[in-house]
Amino acid sequence: MKASMRRIAQSAGVTSGNIYRYYASKEQLFDAIVQPVYEQYTEYMSVIRQDVSFGCLNEPPDAPGYFSKIESTIVKLFKTYSGQLMIMLTHSAGSKYESAKSELVELTLFILERVVFKIKHDEGSLTVNENALVQMLASSIVEGLCLILRDNEEGDILQNLVDQYLFVYSEGITSLFKKL
Amino acid sequence: MKASMRRIAQSAGVTSGNIYRYYASKEQLFDAIVQPVYEQYTEYMSVIRQDVSFGCLNEPPDAPGYFSKIESTIVKLFKTYSGQLMIMLTHSAGSKYESAKSELVELTLFILERVVFKIKHDEGSLTVNENALVQMLASSIVEGLCLILRDNEEGDILQNLVDQYLFVYSEGITSLFKKL
Amino acid sequence: MKASMRRIAQSAGVTSGNIYRYYASKEQLFDAIVQPVYEQYTEYMSVIRQDVSFGCLNEPPDAPGYFSKIESTIVKLFKTYSGQLMIMLTHSAGSKYESAKSELVELTLFILERVVFKIKHDEGSLTVNENALVQMLASSIVEGLCLILRDNEEGDILQNLVDQYLFVYSEGITSLFKKL
Amino acid sequence: MKASMRRIAQSAGVTSGNIYRYYASKEQLFDAIVQPVYEQYTEYMSVIRQDVSFGCLNEPPDAPGYFSKIESTIVKLFKTYSGQLMIMLTHSAGSKYESAKSELVELTLFILERVVFKIKHDEGSLTVNENALVQMLASSIVEGLCLILRDNEEGDILQNLVDQYLFVYSEGITSLFKKL
DNA sequence: GATGAATGAGCATTCATTCAT
DNA sequence: AATGAATGAATGCTCATTCAT
Numbered sequence: 050m051k052a053s054m055r056r057i058a059q060s061a062g063v064t065s066g067n068i069y070r071y072y073a074s075k076e077q078l079f080d081a082i083v084q085p086v087y088e089q090y091t092e093y094m095s096v097i098r099q100d101v102s103f104g105c106l107n108e109p110p111d112a113p114g115y116f117s118k119i120e121s122t123i124v125k126l127f128k129t130y131s132g133q134l135m136i137m138l139t140h141s142a143g144s145k146y147e148s149a150k151s152e153l154v155e156l157t158l159f160i161l162e163r164v165v166f167k168i169k170h171d172e173g174s175l176t177v178n179e180n181a182l183v184q185m186l187a188s189s190i191v192e193g194l195c196l197i198l199r200d201n202e203e204g205d206i207l208q209n210l211v212d213q214y215l216f217v218y219s220e221g222i223t224s225l226f227k228k229l
Numbered sequence: 230m231k232a233s234m235r236r237i238a239q240s241a242g243v244t245s246g247n248i249y250r251y252y253a254s255k256e257q258l259f260d261a262i263v264q265p266v267y268e269q270y271t272e273y274m275s276v277i278r279q280d281v282s283f284g285c286l287n288e289p290p291d292a293p294g295y296f297s298k299i300e301s302t303i304v305k306l307f308k309t310y311s312g313q314l315m316i317m318l319t320h321s322a323g324s325k326y327e328s329a330k331s332e333l334v335e336l337t338l339f340i341l342e343r344v345v346f347k348i349k350h351d352e353g354s355l356t357v358n359e360n361a362l363v364q365m366l367a368s369s370i371v372e373g374l375c376l377i378l379r380d381n382e383e384g385d386i387l388q389n390l391v392d393q394y395l396f397v398y399s400e401g402i403t404s405l406f407k408k409l
Numbered sequence: 410m411k412a413s414m415r416r417i418a419q420s421a422g423v424t425s426g427n428i429y430r431y432y433a434s435k436e437q438l439f440d441a442i443v444q445p446v447y448e449q450y451t452e453y454m455s456v457i458r459q460d461v462s463f464g465c466l467n468e469p470p471d472a473p474g475y476f477s478k479i480e481s482t483i484v485k486l487f488k489t490y491s492g493q494l495m496i497m498l499t500h501s502a503g504s505k506y507e508s509a510k511s512e513l514v515e516l517t518l519f520i521l522e523r524v525v526f527k528i529k530h531d532e533g534s535l536t537v538n539e540n541a542l543v544q545m546l547a548s549s550i551v552e553g554l555c556l557i558l559r560d561n562e563e564g565d566i567l568q569n570l571v572d573q574y575l576f577v578y579s580e581g582i583t584s585l586f587k588k589l
Numbered sequence: 590m591k592a593s594m595r596r597i598a599q600s601a602g603v604t605s606g607n608i609y610r611y612y613a614s615k616e617q618l619f620d621a622i623v624q625p626v627y628e629q630y631t632e633y634m635s636v637i638r639q640d641v642s643f644g645c646l647n648e649p650p651d652a653p654g655y656f657s658k659i660e661s662t663i664v665k666l667f668k669t670y671s672g673q674l675m676i677m678l679t680h681s682a683g684s685k686y687e688s689a690k691s692e693l694v695e696l697t698l699f700i701l702e703r704v705v706f707k708i709k710h711d712e713g714s715l716t717v718n719e720n721a722l723v724q725m726l727a728s729s730i731v732e733g734l735c736l737i738l739r740d741n742e743e744g745d746i747l748q749n750l751v752d753q754y755l756f757v758y759s760e761g762i763t764s765l766f767k768k769l
Numbered sequence: 770g771a772t773g774a775a776t777g778a779g780c781a782t783t784c785a786t787t788c789a790t
Numbered sequence: 791a792a793t794g795a796a797t798g799a800a801t802g803c804t805c806a807t808t809c810a811t
Contacts, residue, residue, distance in 0.1 A: 193369030221401030549733030581761030
């Protein structure tokens with residue numbers, strides 16, 4: 050939201066006044082771009098959250114398994130929306146989509162808590178330190194995903210990178226919490 | 230860079246006009262705040278880069294070892310400059326310190342390349358895909374470090390988190406490249 | 410002049426762009442609407458002015474008689490042009506018809522001067538104060554007429570009100586100048 | 590309210606930006622000018638309304654007497670606020686003082702109704718036609734007062750004109766309603 | 770002729786920057 | 791040195807006007 054309407058107009062090859070024929074305000078222009086991907090995004094995340102909740106009861110939880118849900122979601126969204134997804138995650142400061150990134154952080158945190166809990170063989174709740182740790186890891190994971198989106202335009206490369214990126218975290222987190 | 234000069238002046242207990250007696254522009258004010266930590270930061274990074282270069286010749290490279298240099302550097306800077314470091318890494322969009330972050334990314338990349346090279350038993354240069362991968366990982370690592378700085382004010386907690394964060398990456402990366 | 414061209418076009422059932430095929434500007438559109446009534450108006454006023462000039466020579470001047478010319482003129486115009494007359498007298502701020510009202514003021518002033526002159530038994534010219542007074546009364550009379558036009562859509566009611574309105578002024582002015 | 594801030598600033602010999610040091614918005618600038626006179630104005634009108642209400646019960650109502658209250662009020666306000674009063678009555682379209690003029694019209698109507706009622710010897714309520722008539726007269730009277738304010742800068746001349754203007758209406762209205 | 774998309778000057782407002790005091 | 795009033799360019803947005811179709 051920090052780009053000026055004049056600049057947006059210019060880089061779209063139109064005049065600023067003309068944008069207002071199609072979008073009543075800067076906010077509505079932003080909405081039109083981001084809304085569709087945000088809706089899918091929200092829905093996917095809600096599904097993943099439920100999967101993770103139920104999965105906890107009867108299956109061995111594994112970080113790779115859970116993460117792969119996020120991965121396929123992100124990749125699916127990216128293949129459909131690409132630019133819009135990136136805008137939503139990295140340029141929505143000051144708009145109502147500001148929270149999009151933190152919602153993904155929360156979901157990641159939700160998953161991490163369950164994964165870590167299992168790694169620790171269910172031995173009680175996480176310590177204060179562990180909580181700070183998973184909070185930070187969740188934020189970092191999401192931040193890294195945004196970077197990958199920002200820097201890659203081709204869906205297959207993106208898929209590969211996200212895949213390997215999340216593998217690094219799965220392995221690393223498993224190692225870390227086994228040690229703790 | 231998004232706070233207004235009036236606000237900055239007010240919260241510093243001076244008048245906005247008077248700031249211009251000491252700093253020719255908002256940017257130079259920003260410089261003055263960030264410059265010292267930036268210099269230390271640059272110097273440290275240069276030292277680390279040399280250590281890593283020479284270390285390659287006669288020691289078994291290990292990610293944790295290398296990373297721990299970054300870790301101790303970051304933590305040392307943090308303990309000295311705290312606020313300024315955070316400003317440099319997280320509020321410098323639009324200033325010339327935007328590059329500070331990317332310099333750290335480059336150094337991280339430099340280290341990662343060596344680490345990966347050794348993991349692969351020196352068997353030739355990295356593939357295109359591997360290059361994209363380490364590039365992305367380097368960015369992600371740094372982005373995560375910035376988050377940790379942003380969210381933690383206490384040096385010891387910070388040290389712990391950075392430590393564990395880098396451990397996750399060391400382990401994860403080692404696993405990943407052994408598999409590849 | 411404050412309605413937007415889009416609104417004008419829409420309420421006329423045409424497109425805004427197309428108006429410019431017929432009228433070079435908003436102002437000329439305004440002209441086209443107001444011009445006919447303005448011409449009649451100007452002509453009528455010129456006739457009245459002559460009547461009043463000549464009438465002075467051989468008839469007892471009486472305000473009601475003179476005013477009734479204005480009255481019948483206004484009412485005739487109203488019955489022919491209604492909307493346009495109202496636009497001319499009440500929405501022409503910023504256009505060249507702003508003067509339309511002041512022309513009517515001048516004519517009214519012209520009449521009032523003669524009426525007052527006779528009331529005073531031709532005893533020399535009006536005093537400074539009396540001049541200011543008739544000037545003001547002329548403006549007020551016209552302003553009131555505009556209000557009546559603005560608020561009434563039906564010709565007969567309008568005629569009645571204008572009639573009674575001018576009667577009030579005739580009587581009041583006669584009383585006032587007899588006292589002075 | 591239709592003058593642009595740039596124009597206002599220019600004619601005040603300052604820059605548009607600087608006005609905002611003193612007034613948070615165009616509306617507040619307008620308020621600062623008009624508020625004081627509006628408060629007095631409102632208070633005076635409320636007092637007059639009460640006077641007229643009670644006066645009806647035990648005194649012979651006379652138009653000149655009632656009008657002279659309005660007169661002295663307007664003149665008093667004018668002598669104190671002059672320019673502001675004119676702005677309030679003639680340039681407040683689009684501001685919250687838009688109603689100022691119509692409040693004065695209402696008060697005038699309130700007075701006229703009582704005056705006419707007495708002239709008619711209390712013989713029942715006014716006819717539809719008479720109602721339209723007094724409504725129109727009330728508006729006209731106020732409109733004329735605004736003109737006098739607009740065109741006169743000197744308090745004593747103003748007082749005289751308002752005095753004589755209202756006399757014209759008193760006499761004229763009395764004549765008219767005696768005839769009806 | 771008619772359309773409506775496009776233009777660009779203008780509006781109220783904000784803010785980095787300047788400068789008389 | 792320090793103040794804070796003043797400046798003017800930039801912002802989101804509106805609207806008379808133009809022009810390709």
